[in-house]
Amino acid sequence: MSHHPKTVRPLVIASVMASMAMVAIEATIVSTAMPQIVTQLGGLHLYSWVFSSFLLAQTAMTVVFGKLADLYGRKPVVLIGIAIFLVGSLLAGFAWSMPAMIVFRLIQGVGAGAIQPVTLTIVGDLYPARERGKIQGYLASVWAIAAVVGPMAGGLLIRDLSWAWIFWINIPIGLLSAAGFMVYLHEHGKHQRPSIDLAGAALFTVSIGALMMGLTDAGESSNALVLFEFGLFVVTGVLFVLQERRAADPMISFALWGHRPIAASNVATVLSGMALMGLTSFLPMYVQGVLGRSPVVAGLALTMMMVGWPSGATFAARSLHRLGLRRTLIGGSLFLPLGAIFFATLNPQSTPLAAGIGSLIMGLGMGIVSVSSLILIQEIVQPSERGSATASNLFSRNLGSTLGAAMFGAVLNYGLAHSSRLAAVTSDQLRQILDATPGSAAASAASNPATAAAVRFVLHQSLHLTFASILVISVISVGALLMVPAIKLGPAQPASANSGA
Template sequence: MPYIIAPSRPLIAALAPPRSVRGSRHERLPAAAIPVDQMPENSTLRRPFIVAAIMGAMAMIAIEATIVSTAMPQIAGQLGDLHLYSWVFSAFLLAQTAMTVAFGKLADLYGRRPILLIGIAIFLAGSLLCGLAWSMPSLIAFRLIQGVGAGAIQPVALTVVGDMYTVEERAKVQGYLASVWGISSVVGPLAGGLIIQHLSWAWIFWINIPIGILAAVGFVVFLNEDIAREKRSIDVLGAFLFAVSVAALMVALTEVGSSTSVVVSALAVSIATGVLFVVQERRVRDPMMDIALWLRRAIATANLVTLLSGMTVIGLTTFLPMYVQGVLGQSPLVAGFALTAMVLGWPIGATVAAKNFKRFGLRPILLFGAALLPIGASAFLFLGPGMSPLIAGFGSLVMGFGMGFLTNAAIVIVQSSVGWSERGAATSSNIFARNLGSTLGATALGAVFNLSLAHGGGGALPASLDKIQALLEQPGAIAADPQTQTALDHSLNLTFWAMFAVAALTFALALLVPKAQAAAATVRVPETAAAVPEAVPTPEA
């Protein structure tokens, strides 16, 4: 399931208050900015074209998961090495998560446009190579390259939106961005099926190339940043250590239950490089990750809420289809519709949330979304054999609404708490939290499911996962095996209880998110602030 995470300017560039105005009326503002009424008209006219380019770039990432999953059985059949199947997906997420933070920092140092163009170029190179893959290991290697590109595109594209629009202006834009994920989740499987049926599977990846080129042209033509750059060093060693530490952690989480030796080795590498990373960040003058930034209350709490919500959603997308098919005895199509309810609710919730930022405030919107997660998750606690899949669809829809409200408010809270020169790093921290939450959720909830299936309980006997997988491939087969159906029902019910607990914890942590001041982009910059040497786009950009 995609995450909603969220031109040359009207860039409403934010500038942190200087030390000389501490204690003045400017100190309480989350970020000072160029006044909206001083921005040239022609730059405002550019914004729709930049948003269109952002939507094109985001669409490449959004459609990737669904279109590839549809075609993977045929691809694996041709390339072989079926045991590496899951790594085609894990490699992409691993590289994307590991590189997100580094590219967010680079966007703050060198501007948004060059990093976006680099990200698109890397992603398209990976897409081209994926279509030329001759084996499963080569495909996995090229998917890593794709993931690196995605790690640049997603956080920086959302940062541009935060630069261009005030909180009050984001309703339509956030709705457009949210719709990209919703449409992609529907179009992806359809396009994947058509391509596999009529063309070579290579076009599953090559379809990105014209979209990426058009997006890049849009950024080159319309996103014109005039950055006053400072000579600043790049913490290459810090970026490398962080990427290795995160990648090793992702490997360990992915391999839990498969290979103990790999898990232990990967965890050792992750811890060792993580310690070296912390030492490096404390030593250098301009660290890759500003730990103080990550520990600010608004950013730390919003990111923790985002991480837990990611764990909740991955549980729903992973286990709901299995329950609808295996326990309720419905077809894969019905299971897909039950999950699609969340996909539809998410962009609708995001759009409604953005339209009400000014009316209710960011924190109440976040709390409302967080409250909807356990409410929606509670519907799955009462599911049982013979019940209507509409109950599952309703719970899925409510959770989709909740995620739309929560993720939209969280990213705006994070972006509004910093100035222009830190917005890339802050935005990437939120997206990193989402991706890490997905991996942690898949591991933790998967462990609950596997352990309960292996040990039975609640009147259910232990069951073989291999047997369940075989029966799921035959419509109605599990319903004809009451013992297996009971075991699956019991295991998934415990998994849903774990998912509900994570959703409830999400709401509890949301209560700790401080009240945000959202109207930073409309205030005037004091004269003293204008003299602060910072990489800020000029008004005429």
């Protein structure tokens, strides 16, 4: 009889939810505090890099830590990720300048790049596919709650304490999460001596980092800098491919990424990530700038997505065994273009209710697709590759968000600069329109109602083009998922032999 301690699944899932809550809340709470932070630290021109550095590090390191989890086990890697995240959080609270804040946020991003893929891989190890959907629904609710609670918590911490506490609040949560993994998660030791593809990891990180920086700086920085960043991406990308082809144990298995179900699911994940970024970035702008509603109303319209997402995840969990994985995945993806139709047909006479309904429908689709595609990817690979496969899906989502921000921003700028109704709209005109909500000082100080109406019309045309692009991408996403073959769910037993109830 084995005396190997049993894994206590419910308490491990509690630790997973706590660690993911840190990352989820950090994504929303910082935006609330940034105006006060930049006022105290200065460096307004570096404002966007506080967010970009986090996303850059998180995206680049996701695949690296996914591979390390396959080589060394989930437990040590997730504990390292939590430690890195907490060190970054502690230092960020003591930041003395914007460059320091950016460096410490980058450290947080490295930790997040380990926490997200490895915790989802732990769920895949402990639960069979038929049970995993329900757990993924719980995890989706963490992100939905964080989207609502994060800004509120940020406002309260700033009012009653100081902005440093938006980072330090992670420390007790992270310590409790780490304690839960140490006490309740038990893995069989790995007896083989893995070889680490350090050159591949370094080249991949530099290549993806250069791509992310190029996409972030496109249209914002000098052409020479952007060309250098894209050139660095190409050169290091080629070197990375050459390195992986000759490495004994490559950081990225091209056979794994090229497997048809994984490739199709990840392509759809990139596209849905682009659509999500386009919606979250520009729907509030339309509700405020074109429909003339308050920021609160704009936020409520977007929040409906956060209601739909966990609802879709829960539906997927309950439907997988009845409808099958492929039917659930493709059926759920149809909600994406259906919701996008609401945005593509918005006009200045529309109500925020139409925008809210579109958000809800797209949220349902996002929840179903994200859970179903993750389960599909985890189900068709060996347990020894599950970390890398999970990381590939999360990497695709983050890459889609970055591509979406760059592409839809370019579409909006093109529309604003090439309107037949008005000369190129300036950023000052756009800001006045967004600030001129009913009853505001900006509204009463509007200098020229005719010009304001023209600017609103140009904004409508530009955002209509953006929303039409989201619709097209949503349709292509459905087409990608049609390439997924039928996948039969495995037997109802945990993949990890040493897991307990």
